[in-house]
Structure formats: C-alpha cells, structure tokens
Amino acid sequence: MSEYAHPEALVETSWVADHLNDSSIRLIEADEDVLLYEVGHIPGAVKLDWHVDVQNPLSRDFIDQEGVDKLLGGWGISNDTTIVLYGDRNNWYAAYAYWLFTQYGHKNLKILNGGRAKWEAEGRQYTKEVPHFSPVTYHAQPADESLRAFRDQVLAGLGDSNRRLIDVRSPQEYSGELLHMVNYPQEGAQRAGHIPGAKNIPWATAANPDGTFKSAEELRSIYEGKDITPDKEIISYCRIGERSAHTWFVLTRLLGYENVRNYDGSWTEWGSLVRSPIER
Known part of the structure; x- marks a missing residue:
C-alpha cells in the first residue's frame, strides 16, 4: 500500500x-x-x-x-x-x-x-x-466544514472552470432513467437527473472485485481520464453523501488530492429544490 x-x-x-x-x-x-x-x-x-x-x-x-x-x-x-x-x-x-x-x-x-x-x-x-x-x-x-459542500456553494460554483463535480451514482441515476436505486423513503427526490456539468464516475469503480481498493495507478487513470485532476477544486455527491464519501476517501487519502469536498445533501436535496438546475 x-x-x-x-x-x-x-x-x-x-x-x-x-x-x-x-x-x-x-x-x-x-x-x-x-x-x-x-x-x-x-x-x-x-x-x-x-x-x-x-x-x-x-x-x-x-x-x-x-x-x-x-x-x-x-x-x-x-x-x-x-x-x-x-x-x-x-x-x-x-x-x-x-x-x-x-x-x-x-x-x-x-x-x-x-x-x-x-x-x-x-x-x-x-x-x-x-x-x-x-x-x-x-x-x-x-x-471542520471545509470538508463539506453545501447547496449554495455548489450552485454558486456552477460554470467555474476550476471546479469539477463528480456524480458517483449509477449511470442510470445520473442519466435520469432512475430516480434512485435504493428505496429509502427519507432519501427520495422529486426529480431525476444530475447537477449540470457533473462527471459520472460511479463510486464502486475504485474497488476491485474482492472489495479492496484499486492501485494508485489505476485510480489516477480513472479520475484523470475524466479531467478530475489534483489542481482542481473537486466536489463529489451521490444521494445522501455516503457513496460520495467513498470517492472523497479515494481522492484525498489514496491519491493525495488536497481540495476535495463531499456534498452530503446530494441528490436528495438538489433534486427537490425549487428551480435548482438539472441535466438529463
């Protein structure tokens, strides 16, 4: 390791x-x-x-x-x-x-x-x-709330060329085909889709079949291949912030990225906000 x-x-x-x-x-x-x-x-x-x-x-x-x-x-x-x-x-x-x-x-x-x-x-x-x-x-x-992102911060940063959003949910959730993958009533959202500009890198992409983390070289290839690089401000999100915390761990602890926040309000919040912009 x-x-x-x-x-x-x-x-x-x-x-x-x-x-x-x-x-x-x-x-x-x-x-x-x-x-x-x-x-x-x-x-x-x-x-x-x-x-x-x-x-x-x-x-x-x-x-x-x-x-x-x-x-x-x-x-x-x-x-x-x-x-x-x-x-x-x-x-x-x-x-x-x-x-x-x-x-x-x-x-x-x-x-x-x-x-x-x-x-x-x-x-x-x-x-x-x-x-x-x-x-x-x-x-x-x-x-230390510098590790968290809140909805107003996410909204204010849309279009920022130095920021990258990672949607770590499944491709079906990201595309809007599915509203959510797991039926937890407290985690429902009113709309399906993703935050504008977000890259879809499912959280489990970082894991091997046995549950261990992939090598640093493999992980760098996964994220840098989607323009998720250490020089950018990174915000990850999912449904309630649990899967995106996994991606936060990978980026900060395994790859050493220094500017990563987890938006734990995630899609449960964003997908129900009046006038929040979404893409499908």
Missing part, C-alpha cells in the same frame, strides 16, 4: 487479525445493511448504525460536537485511540464514518482494506458477542 499518498489510512486483514487484543485499537463496523452486525462481526467490533447513531433527524444534519463526544466516549474511545472502520459494500459506510470523524478532528483513523467481504473470503473469525467497554471522556474538535 506504499504506492498510496497516505498508506497509513488503510490496514489489511492480517494486520487486524494480529491486533484483535490491542486495547489501543477500536474496530467499528458500519454497514449499509445494518442487520449484518448481528449475523456476525469481527471480535471486539462495535456497531455504528448510520440510521441513528450519527444523524440528527430534527435538523437533518449530523450529530454535533457533543454528540460525537458521547458516541465515541461511550465506546471507550479516547482521542488517542486508533479507530479501524470496516463494513459491507466495498466499505461504503466505513468511508462515510471516516469522513465524518475526520471533520471532528480524530487523527488515528484507518479503513480495513476489503472490509467484510475480504474478511469473510479468507474465512477469518466472526462472533455474535457484543463487546462492552467502559465509557471514557472524548473531546471532539469543532466540525
């Missing part, structure tokens, strides 16, 4: 297996299918339910600084703990959690390369035992 800009952001299954009893490390499983954890998980891993654990339904935003303190501290995670995130679907929600916890200033974050799929394919140990950790005091930093 030394080919990547930040190889420390990834760990392999063998590394995790060797550190299962390391008290300075906390495994967090974050799945798209939130029922998988109960089926079996890596020993010592806690469950992050993206439906409830990191969402504020009243403000339709993430939990605040105090909420992060309570969440991570409740799992026995201190500011010095190394967090290793993993999950299903090529680590889709693991990358989402990585992006969120980065905003709140946690330094020691890693993703298990290949996630659940690779761990299972290698026949490694699973358990149904839910671990319990003594709560500790955690101090999150104020959210």
Whole structure:
C-alpha cells in the first residue's frame, strides 16, 4: 500500500487479525445493511448504525460536537485511540464514518482494506458477542466544514472552470432513467437527473472485485481520464453523501488530492429544490 499518498489510512486483514487484543485499537463496523452486525462481526467490533447513531433527524444534519463526544466516549474511545472502520459494500459506510470523524478532528483513523467481504473470503473469525467497554471522556474538535459542500456553494460554483463535480451514482441515476436505486423513503427526490456539468464516475469503480481498493495507478487513470485532476477544486455527491464519501476517501487519502469536498445533501436535496438546475 506504499504506492498510496497516505498508506497509513488503510490496514489489511492480517494486520487486524494480529491486533484483535490491542486495547489501543477500536474496530467499528458500519454497514449499509445494518442487520449484518448481528449475523456476525469481527471480535471486539462495535456497531455504528448510520440510521441513528450519527444523524440528527430534527435538523437533518449530523450529530454535533457533543454528540460525537458521547458516541465515541461511550465506546471507550479516547482521542488517542486508533479507530479501524470496516463494513459491507466495498466499505461504503466505513468511508462515510471516516469522513465524518475526520471533520471532528480524530487523527488515528484507518479503513480495513476489503472490509467484510475480504474478511469473510479468507474465512477469518466472526462472533455474535457484543463487546462492552467502559465509557471514557472524548473531546471532539469543532466540525471542520471545509470538508463539506453545501447547496449554495455548489450552485454558486456552477460554470467555474476550476471546479469539477463528480456524480458517483449509477449511470442510470445520473442519466435520469432512475430516480434512485435504493428505496429509502427519507432519501427520495422529486426529480431525476444530475447537477449540470457533473462527471459520472460511479463510486464502486475504485474497488476491485474482492472489495479492496484499486492501485494508485489505476485510480489516477480513472479520475484523470475524466479531467478530475489534483489542481482542481473537486466536489463529489451521490444521494445522501455516503457513496460520495467513498470517492472523497479515494481522492484525498489514496491519491493525495488536497481540495476535495463531499456534498452530503446530494441528490436528495438538489433534486427537490425549487428551480435548482438539472441535466438529463
């Protein structure tokens, strides 16, 4: 993994297996299918339910600084703990959690390369035992919102020659053929299509069949081939920002791009805004 800009952001299954009893490390499983954890998980891993654990339904935003303190501290995670995130679907929600916890200033974050799929394919140990950790005091930093893009910023930048938008949804969602791929009522939009000028690079393009990330050379070819280059301001989006967080991770951690933001309002917001411009 030394080919990547930040190889420390990834760990392999063998590394995790060797550190299962390391008290300075906390495994967090974050799945798209939130029922998988109960089926079996890596020993010592806690469950992050993206439906409830990191969402504020009243403000339709993430939990605040105090909420992060309570969440991570409740799992026995201190500011010095190394967090290793993993999950299903090529680590889709693991990358989402990585992006969120980065905003709140946690330094020691890693993703298990290949996630659940690779761990299972290698026949490694699973358990149904839910671990319990003594709560500790955690101090999150104020959210660094330079990692996020908001609708007014996206709208104001349309036509900017130095900006590139990446729509990481499926080609069918991008073209407007489908309104959304997954039937989550809270994630519906009124219209189908994409933000004007956005390039379509589906998020899973960055992954190998076994769920691991493609090589740095392959990744550069994918993104630079669509004029997504390090000198540009990049904004990624999908439906609610989870798949686009995966692309944010690839660009910032694996390729070293320095100016990348995730528009987590994404198509659920944009596709329902009155007079927001769209293309099909």
